[in-house]
Amino acid sequence: MVHVPRRDGPPSVHHVAARAGVSLATVSNVLNHPERVADATAARVRDAIAELGYTPNRNARALVSGTTRSIGLVVMSLRNSLFSDMVNGAQLEARHRGHTLLIASSEDDLEAQGDHLAYLESTRVSGILLATMTESRDQVELTRRHGHPVVYVNYEPSEVDACSVVVDNEQAGYLATTHLIERGCRRIGFVSARPDLQPVHRRRAGVLRAIAEHPGVVLVDVDAGDIDPPGGTDAGARIARMPAAERPDGVLGVTDLLAMAVVTELRAAGLRVPEDIPVSGCDHNSVAWGGAVPLTSVTMHGAEMGQAAVGLLLDELREPPEEHVHRTIVIGSELVARESTLGRAAAAEAARLRTPADPRLREG
Known part of the structure; x- marks a missing residue:
């Protein structure tokens, strides 16, 4: 007889393991590294997940891994359609690449921008897109020291070696x-x-x-x-x-x-x-x-900038730091x-x- 833990709330990974008759480590591997699990065992775990209606706790997983599959985007202002277009492009590309997008607007306030960067760090985003009109060197260097890559959007930095996407x-x-x-x-x-x-x-x-x-x-x-x-x-x-x-x-x-x-x-x-x-x-x-x-x-191609910036950020996250080469993408105007x-x-x-x-x- 399989012992199923008591249910006092939503189903947990413990309930899934008990229902499938496997260890917690096996359930974790099915969720994060399915290639490590035999097909029959993985199918049993997925069936248990479906039967129980289990949803992974992203916050708990973030505490273990140190990051989430989320990207932060801080824009100068959402009142200008350039930046709202940028948000739309970044959001679509992030979703296509299996990430979510967290958005904040600084309203052209450097102090607010720093607060938003700090908050996004606290949510353990994988990296941050920064659509600013100023260099923001100190804020960016602090964010990067904390392990979060930053890609500039609509600004080409001269004092920080970082990836960027700009319109011409x-x-x-x-x-x-x-x-x-x-x-x-x-x-x-x-x-x-x-x-x-x-x-x-x-x-x-x-x-x-x-x-x-x-x-x-x-x-x-x-x-x-x-x-x-x-x-x-x-x-x-x-x-x-x-x-x-x-x-x-x-x-x-x-x-x-x-x-x-x-x-x-x-x-x-x-x-x-x-x-x-x-x-x-x-x-x-x-x-x-x-x-x-x-x-x-004159067109600014905000959506294209947002899309390209997500690509640059995910490339940087995927590559070893010592091998990554920062680059700038310039998008033409009409x-x-x-x-x-x-x-x-x-x-x-x-x-x-x-x-x-x-x-x-x-x-x-």
């Missing part, structure tokens, strides 16, 4: 500026702020490269003070008040939220967009697509021209000509 922000600035120049603009107003942020700095480099390639085109810097909409509102009002001879005849916002705020202020001042001043954004933020004038922007630079009729025609079969094109 210089290309994004270059494409948007070139598009404005091709629309006939010769005074490009660059509405920007926070040059300390790597994406901002690199987009500006692309703007300058495009202008350098076109003699006679000049840059008009417009400091927005911040990269959020209030900065764009102030910048747009200042542009509208400029004398016509000094006013930019084309505007690029370093973020879509800045660009949409500029569009609103220009229209409120009686200036037409794009007939008087074409306006483009630069980060394809869907939050900014609800205005009266659909915004031209311009999506809409009414804010083309006008309504031309934008409608451009949208009609886009083909869903081309994965580079995004419909907004």
Whole structure:
């Protein structure tokens, strides 16, 4: 007669072992190393699991192994669709690879980011994806010393040797500026702020490269003070008040939220967009697509970044530390021209000509 332990709650591994007539070690091997167990014995254990409705205690297993099959992701903000796309891509890839994703948003607060990293460590995640706008060296080095690999997303570190996935922000600035120049603009107003942020700095480099390639085109810097909409509102009002001879005849916002705020202020001042001043954004933020004038922007491929980052992290976890070579994946950008630079009729025609079969094109 097989002794079955008393049931005072959910079935445990002890109940499974008793029902299958095997040791606890055998049940553990079936759950974690099935190749070590004879097929007939493993089948008996699986039958017992099914009959009892046993679910492995992931927390207990984490205490034994030191890790879980979970990945942490800390993003700068979920208000920008770049980061929510990143979450979706990472979540789908993690699930495909047999992992779960734990998500936290720092809201551009470095202290909060450190708190989130510490919390994710406490849950014994296998590793962490960090979508930040700053180097975060001290936090990352501490996390790695505790045995948790970190992969940067949307940021290429210069002070930390780590894997990273970035979109080509210089290309994004270059494409948007070139598009404005091709629309006939010769005074490009660059509405920007926070040059300390790597994406901002690199987009500006692309703007300058495009202008350098076109003699006679000049840059008009417009400091927005911040990269959020209030900065764009102030910048747009200042542009509208400029004398016509000094006013930019084309505007690029370093973020879509800045660009949409500029569009609103220009229209409120009686200036037409794009007939008087074409306006483009630069980060394809869907939050900014609800205005009266659909915004031209540049794709950021957030989902692809999240997917690639999960792959880099799992590669690092699989490889011995002494053999792992950190690498950076750079994802290209594409311009999506809409009414804010083309006008309504031309934008409608451009949208009609886009083909869903081309994965580079995004419909907004």
